Amino acid sequence: MHHLLVCQVMENKKKSLTQRLVAPPEFNICLILKAASCVPCSSWFGGLQLPYDNKKKELKKERKKEREKERGRKRERKRKKEREKERKRKRERKREREREREKEREKEREKERKKEKEREKEREKERKRERKKEKKKKERKKEKERKKKASKQASKQARSH
Numbered sequence: 001m002h003h004l005l006v007c008q009v010m011e012n013k014k015k016s017l018t019q020r021l022v023a024p025p026e027f028n029i030c031l032i033l034k035a036a037s038c039v040p041c042s043s044w045f046g047g048l049q050l051p052y053d054n055k056k057k058e059l060k061k062e063r064k065k066e067r068e069k070e071r072g073r074k075r076e077r078k079r080k081k082e083r084e085k086e087r088k089r090k091r092e093r094k095r096e097r098e099r100e101r102e103k104e105r106e107k108e109r110e111k112e113r114k115k116e117k118e119r120e121k122e123r124e125k126e127r128k129r130e131r132k133k134e135k136k137k138k139e140r141k142k143e144k145e146r147k148k149k150a151s152k153q154a155s156k157q158a159r160s161h
Helices: 008-020 025-035 039-046 051-160
Strands: none
Touching: none
16 A cells, blocks of 8 residues: 555655665655655655654654753753852852951051050150149148248247347
8 A cells, every 4th residue: 555655756766765774664665755755645644653753753752851851950050050159259258358347347446556555655644744743732832831940940049039
């Protein structure tokens, strides 16, 4: 039945094509028709269920699905790695900013310490000045007292004479 459907063009090409095909003999003509550009024959055979061809198609589909899955997995792994890298970069940047802030704080504290030392020096100088003033005051007071005593003594002596 298959042989009746093969047109003249196919008859000429049949021998060369069948030699190249590796398939069970009952499917050779179907495969030849599929390979040929003969529209009526190939359209008629396109409607038939060919187990060998279907298996091939299914295998192809399976392989394609598998490849797609693998590509998807690869893409996902790549994305995961990228996300992880980005997280690491973010963490590193955060740490870096924190270090910078800490350095700034340390500088500020150092400045504050220096200022405090300066203030302390000023206070110490002020205390010294105050002590000197107090000392001078006391000295003047003592001097006044001595002079008073001396004048009292002198007036006493003057009276006694």
